[in-house]
Amino acid sequence: MSERGTKRAAHAAGSTRPASGAASQTSFKWDACTGCGTCLASCPVLRLPVDEAKREIRNLIDGKASKVLTKCNTCFSCNLHCPEHANPYQLILSRWNDVYHRRGAPPLYKFVCPTSLPNIWQVLNLFLQEKERRWIREWMAPGRRPSPGKDLLLVGNYTHLFPFIIGGSKLLDSFTPVDLIDQWEGGAYLYQGGYLDVVSQIAARTKRDLDDLGATRVVSFLDAVQYIYTVVHPSEFGVHHGQEFTSITSWLRGQLETGALEVVKPLKIRVTVHDNCYSKAIGAELWDGAREILGRCGCKVVEMEHCKADSLCCGFGAGASWKHNVWIPFKIIREGMKKFAEASRTGASALVSYCSGCIYLLWATRELLESRLDVYHLVEVVRMAAGEELDYPRDHVGRAWDVIAIITYQLVRSLLDRPFRITAITYDPGRSTFRPRSHVLLRFIRALLSFRLARRFYARLFRLMAGAGKLVFE
Ligand code: SF4
Numbered sequence: 001m002s003e004r005g006t007k008r009a010a011h012a013a014g015s016t017r018p019a020s021g022a023a024s025q026t027s028f029k030w031d032a033c034t035g036c037g038t039c040l041a042s043c044p045v046l047r048l049p050v051d052e053a054k055r056e057i058r059n060l061i062d063g064k065a066s067k068v069l070t071k072c073n074t075c076f077s078c079n080l081h082c083p084e085h086a087n088p089y090q091l092i093l094s095r096w097n098d099v100y101h102r103r104g105a106p107p108l109y110k111f112v113c114p115t116s117l118p119n120i121w122q123v124l125n126l127f128l129q130e131k132e133r134r135w136i137r138e139w140m141a142p143g144r145r146p147s148p149g150k151d152l153l154l155v156g157n158y159t160h161l162f163p164f165i166i167g168g169s170k171l172l173d174s175f176t177p178v179d180l181i182d183q184w185e186g187g188a189y190l191y192q193g194g195y196l197d198v199v200s201q202i203a204a205r206t207k208r209d210l211d212d213l214g215a216t217r218v219v220s221f222l223d224a225v226q227y228i229y230t231v232v233h234p235s236e237f238g239v240h241h242g243q244e245f246t247s248i249t250s251w252l253r254g255q256l257e258t259g260a261l262e263v264v265k266p267l268k269i270r271v272t273v274h275d276n277c278y279s280k281a282i283g284a285e286l287w288d289g290a291r292e293i294l295g296r297c298g299c300k301v302v303e304m305e306h307c308k309a310d311s312l313c314c315g316f317g318a319g320a321s322w323k324h325n326v327w328i329p330f331k332i333i334r335e336g337m338k339k340f341a342e343a344s345r346t347g348a349s350a351l352v353s354y355c356s357g358c359i360y361l362l363w364a365t366r367e368l369l370e371s372r373l374d375v376y377h378l379v380e381v382v383r384m385a386a387g388e389e390l391d392y393p394r395d396h397v398g399r400a401w402d403v404i405a406i407i408t409y410q411l412v413r414s415l416l417d418r419p420f421r422i423t424a425i426t427y428d429p430g431r432s433t434f435r436p437r438s439h440v441l442l443r444f445i446r447a448l449l450s451f452r453l454a455r456r457f458y459a460r461l462f463r464l465m466a467g468a469g470k471l472v473f474e
């Protein structure tokens with residue numbers, strides 16, 4: 001895409017920096033950038049010397065090759081470090097969009113594309129428990145509309161993978177949950193990878209969906225969705241939604257503050273908090289909100305070396321800066337391992353994520369690392385403190401190995417595949433995303449990974465390959 005085209009894809013809206021300390025809600029400001037390099041020198045992943053940082057930001061501005069595009073974890077921190085509030089993060093996204101135009105998406109990315117087959121939502125149907133099928137059928141029922149007096153809860157693509165996080169909970173009594181997989185979380189994870197043209201189509205599609213549903217107030221299970229609907233869609237793609245949006249984290253905080261939700265069983269555990277990449281776009285509302293909720297639930301919060309504005313990614317973002325398709329899963333898990341190393345150093349017994357996107361990779365990483373650290377979604381902590389019983393960790397461990405099996409299967413299949421373009425955003429129920437074929441190889445891999453010995457062997461092999469792959473691919 002030309003510079004003018006990139007500017008068009010990323011045109012700016014407002015210009016004020018939120019009082020919370022979160023990033024300014026705009027796209028890259030070409031005229032504001034002084035080329036000082038502070039953004040890349042402060043980056044918790046790249047940590048470039050200032051002179052190199054200046055060269056690399058110049059390369060990005062000029063549309064030249066840059067190591068940022070092959071090393072960035074799309075964590076959002078650079079926006080918070082820029083003294084001119086120029087939004088270098090959005091410059092990186094627009095350059096990835098250029099790369100996507102030239103090269104396409106890596107074959108493995110079909111994993112998270114509900115319109116490409118096989119994708120994780122399709123093949124996971126082979127392994128869902130009966131209770132999960134029941135919840136999902138209800139949430140996806142055609143013609144479902146918010147009941148009077150109830151907010152719409154956007155369950156979202158990620159929670160669909162872990163429906164037990166919220167399924168069957170009393171918390172759902174306040175909502176009409178709706179699960180629309182081809183809303184792609186409003187385009188949140190595509191935006192992080194720089195697939196800006198696709199996000200633009202999703203913005204228009206979700207506006208139609210939400211208007212048709214007759215929703216007035218929407219609570220998103222994925223916090224990132226709040227930012228995408230209220231900031232990215234209007235400011236970058238000119239799509240203005242008429243609904244009021246809030247996140248499940250802010251909703252829970254409100255319920256605990258007003259006493260609508262009571263803590264009957266304080267947990268009395270030491271926890272550390274994973275601040276996800278999108279939380280940096282929202283700031284204190286999520287950072288402090290999550291910690292306040294944990295405190296009210298009886299948890300003592302201890303912080304990791306990198307938290308809040310400098311938090312490290314769960315690993316998912318490492319896939320955005322891909323060079324070699326085959327290396328993507330190893331690169332992602334390697335980044336996740338850094339998070340576990342920091343979390344373990346705090347002495348906490350549990351790592352808590354308030355992002356349902358991060359939770360599936362954190363659990364996969366935990367199993368591949370053979371870590372004993374508990375990993376909870378914030379909603380699970382609240383449910384336990386409210387006296388609800390969870391089937392923890394059984395549900396999570398089983399699902400983590402489902403996910404690992406699916407990643408392995410997709411990796412094997414993608415070896416013969418070529419980069420692709422996302423040509424459709426709406427899936428065809430006739431083909432279908434929800435009626436998987438037999439996938440014999442996947443069933444075989446999953447069956448093998450039911451055995452403890454096979455899991456231990458695979459986890460060690462994976463870690464070995466992650467180490468060796470670094471030497472070959474980076
Ligand atoms: S984006 Fe900001 S921090 Fe980065 S070089 Fe430009 S002015 Fe400096």
Ligand code: SF4
Pocket residue numbers: 039040042043044045046068071072073074075076077078079089
């Ligand atoms: S998004 Fe994060 S990893 Fe990427 S350059 Fe900015 S600070 Fe570094």
